[in-house]
Amino acid sequence: MRGxxxxxxxxxxxxxxxxxxxxxxxxxxGAFAQASAALSDVLRVRLGGDIAETRLVIDVDRSVxxxxxxxxxxxxxxxIAFPRVGMSGDxxxxxxxxxxxWSMEPKGGSARLTIELAQNAEVARRFLxxxxxGAPHYRYVIDLKSVGPATRGxxxxxVAAAGAVPPARAASIKASRRGGRKVIVIDAGHGxxxxxxxxxxxxxxxxxxxxxxxxKSRLEKTGxxxxxxxxxxxxxxxxxxxxxxxxRADADLFISLHADAGPETTSGASVYTLSEKGEGxxxxxxxxxxxxxxxxxxxxxxxVGQILLDLSQRSTKNRSAAFAELLVDEISTVTPMLRxxxxxxxxxxxLAPDVPAVLxxxxxxxxxxxxxxxxxxxxxxxxxxxxxxxxxxxFSRDLRVASN
Numbered sequence: 001m002r003g004x005x006x007x008x009x010x011x012x013x014x015x016x017x018x019x020x021x022x023x024x025x026x027x028x029x030g031a032f033a034q035a036s037a038a039l040s041d042v043l044r045v046r047l048g049g050d051i052a053e054t055r056l057v058i059d060v061d062r063s064v065x066x067x068x069x070x071x072x073x074x075x076x077x078x079x080i081a082f083p084r085v086g087m088s089g090d091x092x093x094x095x096x097x098x099x100x101x102w103s104m105e106p107k108g109g110s111a112r113l114t115i116e117l118a119q120n121a122e123v124a125r126r127f128l129x130x131x132x133x134g135a136p137h138y139r140y141v142i143d144l145k146s147v148g149p150a151t152r153g154x155x156x157x158x159v160a161a162a163g164a165v166p167p168a169r170a171a172s173i174k175a176s177r178r179g180g181r182k183v184i185v186i187d188a189g190h191g192x193x194x195x196x197x198x199x200x201x202x203x204x205x206x207x208x209x210x211x212x213x214x215x216k217s218r219l220e221k222t223g224x225x226x227x228x229x230x231x232x233x234x235x236x237x238x239x240x241x242x243x244x245x246x247x248r249a250d251a252d253l254f255i256s257l258h259a260d261a262g263p264e265t266t267s268g269a270s271v272y273t274l275s276e277k278g279e280g281x282x283x284x285x286x287x288x289x290x291x292x293x294x295x296x297x298x299x300x301x302x303x304v305g306q307i308l309l310d311l312s313q314r315s316t317k318n319r320s321a322a323f324a325e326l327l328v329d330e331i332s333t334v335t336p337m338l339r340x341x342x343x344x345x346x347x348x349x350x351l352a353p354d355v356p357a358v359l360x361x362x363x364x365x366x367x368x369x370x371x372x373x374x375x376x377x378x379x380x381x382x383x384x385x386x387x388x389x390x391x392x393x394x395f396s397r398d399l400r401v402a403s404n
Contacts, residue, residue: 042085042104049144053097054095054099058139059138060085066113078122080112080113080126084110099144123144182253183225183252184219185229186212187254190236197259206234207365208259209233212229216229225391240348242256247354254355256347257362261366264368267367267369268335269338269341272347273342323390327387328342330393334386335362335363335373360387
C-alpha cells in the first residue's frame with residue numbers, strides 16, 4: 001500500500017480530516033517565527049491512522065524537502081531533518097497509532113523532527129503535497145508502517161499474477177532501499193500467448209523483454225536502484241497484475257515498454273501518461289482492503305475514501321507527467337520521435353493511484369526503420385542508456401517530493 005496524495009478536493013478534504021479521526025495539534029501564530037524571508041514556516045502538525053499505519057502531516061507555508069536520518073529500523077525512532085525551516089522554539093505533541101510522541105526542534109536555520117515509535121515500525125513513504133483548493137498550504141506527509149520483529153528490514157513478497165514468474169529477491173527490496181535506493185518496476189509489454197504488434201521480422205513481446213532486461217542491467221549498475229521486472233521470460237501477465245506488482249513493491253516509478261503498430265510510413269517513439277478519463281477506472285486495480293477505503297483511515301466513510309483516492313491520483317498524475325517530459329527530452333537525442341511525443345491515454349497499466357507511471361512506445365515495429373532500431377542491440381543500448389539518464393535526472397531534481 002502506499003499513501004501518496006495529489007491536489008485537493010475543496011471543502012470535502014476538511015470533511016475527510018474530521019471523518020478520518022485525525023488528531024490536529026493546532027499551533028498558534030506566535031509559536032513560530034520565520035527565520036528569514038527564504039525560510040519555510042511550520043504551521044501545524046497532525047496525526048491520523050492506527051497501529052497498522054500512521055500518517056504524520058506537517059503544514060508549511062513554502063515548499064520544503066526532508067532528509068531521512070533514521071527510518072525507525074533501529075532504536076524505535078524516526079528522525080528527519082528539514083533544511084531552511086524556521087522555528088522559534090521546540091515543538092512536541094502526543095502520538096497516535098505507531099507513534100508514541102513527536103517533537104521538532106530548530107537546528108541553525110533548519111529543523112529536526114524526531115518521532116518516538118510505540119512499536120516496531122518504519123517509514124513507508126514521504127512526499128510533499130502542494131497547495132490546492134481547500135488546502136492553502138504545502139503539506140509534508142510521512143507514513144509510518146508497523147512491522148513485526150520477523151519482518152523488520154524486509155518487504156512483503158511481490159506476488160505476480162498467475163502464470164508470471166515471481167520477481168527475484170522480492171523479499172529484500174526494503175533492505176536495498178535503506179541504502180538510498182529507489183524501487184523501479186519495468187514492465188515488458190505483452191508476452192506468452194499475447195505477441196503484441198508484429199513487424200516483418202520481430203514480435204513486440206520479444207522486443208519489449210529484451211529492452212526491459214537491458215534497462216534493468218543499466219539501472220542496477222549504478223547501485224542506486226532496486227529493479228523488478230513484471231516478467232522475466234515469455235509469459236503472459238494480466239494487465240491488472242502488472243499494476244499490482246508495482247503497488248505491492250511500493251515502487252517509486254513504473255515504466256511499461258511497448259512497440260507501436262501503424263502504417264509502414266509511420267515511425268517514432270512516444271510517451272503516454274494517464275488521461276483524465278482513465279482516472280475513473282482506478283477501482284479495477286484496487287483491492288477491497290485497499291488502504292484508501294480502510295475504515296481506520298476514513299471513519300468507515302466510503303465518500304471520504306474516494307476523496308483520499310482523488311487526492312492521491314492527482315499527485316501521482318502530476319509526477320508522472322513531470323517524468324514523461326524528462327523522458328521525452330532524453331530519448332529524443334537517440335531515437336526518432338512522433339510529432340506529439342507526450343500523450344495521454346486510458347491505459348490499464350497506468351492506473352496505479354500511488355505509483356508514478358509512464359508507457360513508452362519505443363517506436364513502430366511495423367516501420368522497417370524503427371524495427372531495425374528496436375532489434376539492434378547497439379541501438380537498444382543507446383535507448384536504455386537515455387531512459388536511465390531520465391530516471392537519474394528525475395530522482396535528483398526537486399519535484400516537490402521528499403527524497404533521500
